[in-house]
Amino acid sequence: MIEVRFHGRGGQGAVTAAEILAKAAFEDGKYCQAFPFFGVERRGAPVMAFTRIDDKPIRRRYQVYKPDYVVVLDDGLLEVVDVFSGLKEGGKVIINTSNGVETTNGAEIHKVDATGIALDILGVPIVNTILLGAFAGVTGAVSIDAIIKIIKETFSGEIGEKNAKAAKLAYEAAKKG
Amino acid sequence: MVLKVMSANQAIAEAVKLANPNVIPVYPITPQTTISEYLAKFVADGEISAEYIRVESEHSAISAALGASGTGVRVFTATSSQGLALMHEIIFAAAGLRAPIVMADANRALSAPLSIWNDQQDSISERDSGWMQVYAENGQEALDSILIAYRVSEDHSVLLPSMVCIDGFILTHTVDPVDVPEKGDVDKFLPPYKPDHAYLDPKRPMSIGTFTDPNYYMEARHDMELALEGAKDVIANANAEFAEIFGRKYDFIEKYRSDDADTIIVAMGSICSTIKDVVDEHRDNGEKVGLVRVRVFRPFPTEEIYDAIKGASNVGVLDKNISFSVGGVLHNEINAKMDVKANGFIVGLGGRDIKPTHISEIIEKTKNTTKTTQWIGLNKEEL
Numbered sequence: 001m002i003e004v005r006f007h008g009r010g011g012q013g014a015v016t017a018a019e020i021l022a023k024a025a026f027e028d029g030k031y032c033q034a035f036p037f038f039g040v041e042r043r044g045a046p047v048m049a050f051t052r053i054d055d056k057p058i059r060r061r062y063q064v065y066k067p068d069y070v071v072v073l074d075d076g077l078l079e080v081v082d083v084f085s086g087l088k089e090g091g092k093v094i095i096n097t098s099n100g101v102e103t104t105n106g107a108e109i110h111k112v113d114a115t116g117i118a119l120d121i122l123g124v125p126i127v128n129t130i131l132l133g134a135f136a137g138v139t140g141a142v143s144i145d146a147i148i149k150i151i152k153e154t155f156s157g158e159i160g161e162k163n164a165k166a167a168k169l170a171y172e173a174a175k176k177g
Numbered sequence: 178m179v180l181k182v183m184s185a186n187q188a189i190a191e192a193v194k195l196a197n198p199n200v201i202p203v204y205p206i207t208p209q210t211t212i213s214e215y216l217a218k219f220v221a222d223g224e225i226s227a228e229y230i231r232v233e234s235e236h237s238a239i240s241a242a243l244g245a246s247g248t249g250v251r252v253f254t255a256t257s258s259q260g261l262a263l264m265h266e267i268i269f270a271a272a273g274l275r276a277p278i279v280m281a282d283a284n285r286a287l288s289a290p291l292s293i294w295n296d297q298q299d300s301i302s303e304r305d306s307g308w309m310q311v312y313a314e315n316g317q318e319a320l321d322s323i324l325i326a327y328r329v330s331e332d333h334s335v336l337l338p339s340m341v342c343i344d345g346f347i348l349t350h351t352v353d354p355v356d357v358p359e360k361g362d363v364d365k366f367l368p369p370y371k372p373d374h375a376y377l378d379p380k381r382p383m384s385i386g387t388f389t390d391p392n393y394y395m396e397a398r399h400d401m402e403l404a405l406e407g408a409k410d411v412i413a414n415a416n417a418e419f420a421e422i423f424g425r426k427y428d429f430i431e432k433y434r435s436d437d438a439d440t441i442i443v444a445m446g447s448i449c450s451t452i453k454d455v456v457d458e459h460r461d462n463g464e465k466v467g468l469v470r471v472r473v474f475r476p477f478p479t480e481e482i483y484d485a486i487k488g489a490s491n492v493g494v495l496d497k498n499i500s501f502s503v504g505g506v507l508h509n510e511i512n513a514k515m516d517v518k519a520n521g522f523i524v525g526l527g528g529r530d531i532k533p534t535h536i537s538e539i540i541e542k543t544k545n546t547t548k549t550t551q552w553i554g555l556n557k558e559e560l
Contacts, residue, residue, distance in 0.1 A: 019352050023182045026354060032182060035351035038293070057354075059450040061347050062532050 001054040002141050003064045007083045008073035011043035013128030017071065018049035020132055020154055024146035025053040033058045046081055053141060067091060069139055070107075071131050073114075075099060094134050096127050110138045112170055121166040122159075129155075133167030137174025144171045178356045178424075185316035185348035188355045189255070189281045189341070190215030192323035194225050195363040196279075199250035202230035202241035207293045208345040209257040209283035216253075227253075235260035239267040239280075246276035247385050249376030251327065251369070254278065257345060258285035261299045271338050272307030272401065274386055277330035277370070278338040279323060280308075284446070284497070285345040286527040294528020295345040296497040297446065301506050307401045309339040309408060310475040312445040314431075316355045318472075319343045321425055324358075324367055328415045333373045335408045337401070344447040344497075346528070358423055366422050405476045412473060429478035432485050434460060435467025440543050441486050443469045443519070444495035445507060448531055452495075455536040466540055471507065483515045492519035493543030499523050504550035512548060521550040529554050 004021065008014030015036040022034035033052040039045045050064040066086045075097035077083060084093065084104045093107050096114035103109050112134045114127035129151050136144040147167055152160040183191070189212050193201070201220065203213040220229040228245075232238045235256050242254045256264060261282055271278055282300045286292040300310060311326065313319040319341060326339035343349055375385060389397060412429070420426040433453050435441050442452055449470040459466040469485045471478070486492050496505020503509055508521030522539050525531045535554050542551060 015350075019182075022352055026180075026182050031354065033351060033353045035346065037346075060454045060533070061351070061447050061450050063530050065532070 001052055001058065002069070003067050004051040004053075004069045004071065004135075005064045005067040006049040006051070006071045006073065007077050007081055008047050008049070008128070009043070009077070010038070010045045010047050012047075012073045013126055014047050014049045014073055016154065017073070017128035017132055018051045020129070020147065020150045021051045021135065021142060022053070023150045023153075024132075024142045025051070027146035027149055028143050030055060031057050033061075037063060046077060069094070069135065069141070071135060072096060073127055073131060075101065092138055094131060094138055096131060110134065110174065112174070114170065117166050117170060121169070122162050129163040129167045130170045133170035134174045137171040144168065147171075180354035180356050182352050183316065183355050184211065184350055184352050185313070185319040185343045186211040186283070186350070187215055188316040188320040188357075189323055189343065190219065191355075191357045192320040193253050194219050195358065195360060196251065196253070196324060196327050196367060197225060197369075198227050198253040200230065200242070200245035200252045201225075201227045201254065202232050202238045202245065202252075203254050204232050204235050204238045204256070204260060206235070206257045206260040208285060208349040209255050209260070209281070211349070212255045212281060212283070235263040236267065239264040239271065239278075242278050242280070243267055243271045243274065243276050246271070246278050247274070247377050249370075249372030249378070251331070252276075252278045253280070255281040255283070257283040258287055258299045261303065262287060265303065268303050268306045268308065270386070273397065275336040275375070275401075275404075276338055277327070277336055279326045279330055280338065280340050281319075281323065282340050282342045283345045283349045284342050290527070292527040293345070295347050296526045296528070297342065297344070298498045298526070300340055300342045301498040303340070304475060304506065307337055307405060308475065309337055309405070309473070310342060311339065311473055312342045312471070313348065314447055314449050314470065314472075316348060316351070316353060317425070318427070319348060320355060320357065321419065321423070321427065324363060325412075325415050325419055325427065327370070328367050329408060329411050331370045332408075332411045335404055335411050337404055337408065342446065347447045362422050366419060408476050409478070412476075427472065429471075429473040429481045430485055431470040431472060433468040433470065435469050435485055435489070437465055438467030438489055439465040440491040440493070440540055441467050441469055441489040442493050442495065442536070442539065442543065443471060443482070443486065443507065443511065445471045445474060446497070448495065448497070448525065451531065451533060452536055455533045455540070458533070459537070459540060464540075474507070477510060477514070479514045482511060483517070486511075486517060486519070487515070491543045492517055493522055493539050494519045495522050495524050495539065497525045499526065508550065518548045520547065523550060523552045524554060
């Protein structure tokens, strides 16, 4: 079973990202589960969301404490939340940042300037779909085709197309390393 | 069967669409809100022909539901926590007036302290109302339970409302694969509601909900008791027919590796999924551990639970509720109604996450049966 933890702030789309990842994994033929943990219900507050992916139906329903992968939508959270908590050995962390990030526990860190891509392509600093593209590229745990299909299902019309384009760009950048 | 990835709230809304109620009075409250949003959209898009009433409170939502049900039509509403508490007065009236309303409750802690997170105190606190209560383990069961609830509630020998309880966030906001049945199959299982005799119709005037003097009140309450007990046969038949049409078999309880178990855990709702994983781990270590999941809480399946647990040396009952100075409600009902000495465990109040280590701790503590109540998962530093 693959377990993923998303860290974001209320309104950034971490919960939607976790759901898109689950649906994309299902599209790939896997079983899936995604759920949020809200701190308080307001924009800007730290939020976690979780996705589980497996070859068989998933029963367990507690939070993810030992993730294989962590996705951080906002590097400002690094100062307030231990995003590395419980990360499995060999685990990977994908962070939206244009700054340097110090690793802990020897975690493999993948920096993505998702805000830059978002402003460029979407015109707004919404980074969730871009980080999903990067996630597909870095981990290979889900196909980029499935991610793009579910992004287009989730956001209709031009917004869906632009998000898909941004995700693909982040995917290709991640594949190059 | 086509599986779609959706939350239990969406699954409930899909079930309601399939059941096609005539009136939906609903007031939003976290974590039920997306149910009311999905239903509002279905109505706005013409996918349900129901009257969607935007009321000003939960007391009004259930009052409107009761009034609508009194005209002999199918009704749905949904709430959670404080909303259910605000409904309390009319919850009892709805059961007493024998209104076959179906309601979803997104299980959430009651204030104070104020909490939006999950436990089952809200619905458990309505246990004496005369409503039937089902606790779903997952989104699929949430959907299916709504359809079965209408079938049972509207049976002329029952005519009692049903509450389908789903754990807040743990189910309401968790997406996983769900099969949404075909409309044609649902129509076979759940034909349109035809009221028998007691309903409001200008062509045939009558009063419902009149003042009752001491000559009649006890008979009315006794009839409710008979109807709720009698509902067991109706539930069993509905479950059997549901399995025949949809291929999913539900029962009053679910036994998981409990037949030969020395130690049995009894619980309700979504936590049972995690418990099954932990039971498998203990079985792999050669320990005879099992789970009995109570699915139908009202009517209370005394015989089914007793048959399932009587062979075990140790029984531990999990409650996401507390009746202060008494303990967990399911625990105390099992000990009161059955010749067993079960241990009680209070868990997961106000969204405290229940981890596999907590379940293993409970299994260990259950092996020393003392019939006591213990709280699991408290922060040690705050004790």
